[in-house]
Amino acid sequence: MARVETSSSRPYHIVIFGASGFTGQFVVEEVARTASEGPNGTLKWAIAGRSQQKLEKVLEQAAGVLSKPELRTEVDVIVADVGEPDSLAAMCKQAVIVLNCVGPYRFFGEPVVKACVENGAHHIDISGEPQFLEGMQLNYGSQAAEKGVFVIGSCGFDSIPADMGVIYTREQFKGMLTAVESFLTISSGPEGGCIHDGTWQSAIYGLADSQKLRSLRRKFNHKPLPTVGSKLKRRGALFFSNEIQQYAVPFIGSDPSVVKRTQRFLTEEHQATPVQYGAYAGVGGVGNIIKLMFAGMLFWFLVKFSFGRKLLIKHPEFFSFGIFSKAGPSRKQMEASSFQFSFHGEGYTEDKDPSQGKPNARIRTVVQGPECGYVATPIAMVQAALTILNEPAALPKKGGVYTPGAAFARSTLINRLNKHGIQFSVI
Ligand SMILES: NC(=O)c1ccc[n+]([C@@H]2O[C@H](COP(=O)([O-])OP(=O)(O)OC[C@H]3O[C@@H](n4cnc5c(N)ncnc54)[C@H](OP(=O)(O)O)[C@@H]3O)[C@@H](O)[C@H]2O)c1
Secondary structure: OOOOOOOOOOOEEEEEEOOOOHHHHHHHHHHHHHHOOOOOOOOOEEEEEOOHHHHHHHHHHHHHHOOOOOHHHHOEEEEOOOOOHHHHHHHHHOEEEEEEOOOOHHHHHHHHHHHHHHHOOEEEEOOOOHHHHHHHHHHHHHHHHHHOOEEEOOOEOOEHHHHHHHHHHHHHOOOEEEEEEEEEEEEOOOOOOOEEHHHHHHHHHHHHOHHHHHHHHHHHOOOOOOOOOOOOOOOOOOEEEOOOOEEEEEOOOOHHHHHHHHHHHHHHHHOOOOOEEEEEEEEEOHHHHHHHHHHHHHHHHHOOOHHHHHHHHHOHHHHOOOOEEOOOOOHHHHHOOEEEEEEEEEEEOOOOOOOOOOOOEEEEEEEEEEOHHHHHHHHHHHHHHHHHHHOHHHOOOOOEEEOHHHHHOOOOHHHHHHHOOOEEEEO
């Protein structure tokens, strides 16, 4: 199969697909903001979606928010629908990179990945759905490699902070890092905060289908990664974390799956030492635990049945105690929200043999940033795209379907994120 040239001779460096979605609109604003950092007109971009009218409204709004009236006239609009392959092909032929914000990805993602691979456009998504992410690796990994196309999944809050955080922790560690635990805490201001319904739906269908993920993983036929040094102990379903001084639970998002895939890639392709990883999220005090347990049990029960899923989808606020909502967070809520990932790593100094005894060195790093879903996610997604555009030599030698860590381990993505408000530091 001939390799398709993905070069800036295409009319747009970036096309934002799903620009009319809740997240898409903030990705549009972030691209507009970032484009103005470079010399005028350097970054050529367009927005895409299934409704011309809605897309024009998005430009109108972004023009107002950013005080850039020129957005209304200077940014092109492409109409494309996931259900119409020709429209997707036409969109992909015009783009060096498609930023795909159309989710749930399990329903809408694959045709876009296919169109990108067939038409030579790189694909970046913000999926937090392991089944979609790993399924794309299985189904399109070799074709993307043949075509020289990079399909890089989970480039939002899921899972750039966790995946790049583990890589950063290893880079900063003096010796051989063998295990990392991360603890996520989210803070919101006096008006609270919430996550838009789009992510709620992705979570509902993801959990309902978790059986399929297990059978998908068997198809990779992977050997378990070797455990170097002491085995990392798994914590319980609920525990008091001394690290973040609050109760914590295992993090059920895509981070563990993404970090594990990255570690496999780095071990197999670059002979790196695999880092064991455990991901946890703080839940606060006893009041929150009671709410969480109640909501969690109801969720696990309802998600198994079609009527239950319909109920969950119809009433996100009620069943999630206000964590998810159909309206999504307000701009004011977003401004007052932030996240912090605390990484606790352990390993062996150079003079110590990891097969002999317990780790003798520790490190603590932090990744922190603004509101996770609609401020940090667009920043991470856009910086991932700029890394592809500006640092092709730092990417893996051939195209393929990659995690952020696998694609960007040798790039300056962390520096780029530091400059744009997602900060990595050693404590
Ligand atoms: N990684 C992270 O941390 C993170 C953060 C935020 C969001 N996300 C993920 O991003 C995805 C989107 O979330 P959201 O809250 O923005 O959802 P949303 O508001 O429902 O947006 C969905 C978008 O998909 C478009 N769409 C739906 N069907 C389509 C079709 N057939 N053809 C073309 N476009 C179609 C919608 O277009 P219309 O406007 O025309 O309906 C809309 O633009 C979800 O999967 C969510 O989990 C991830």
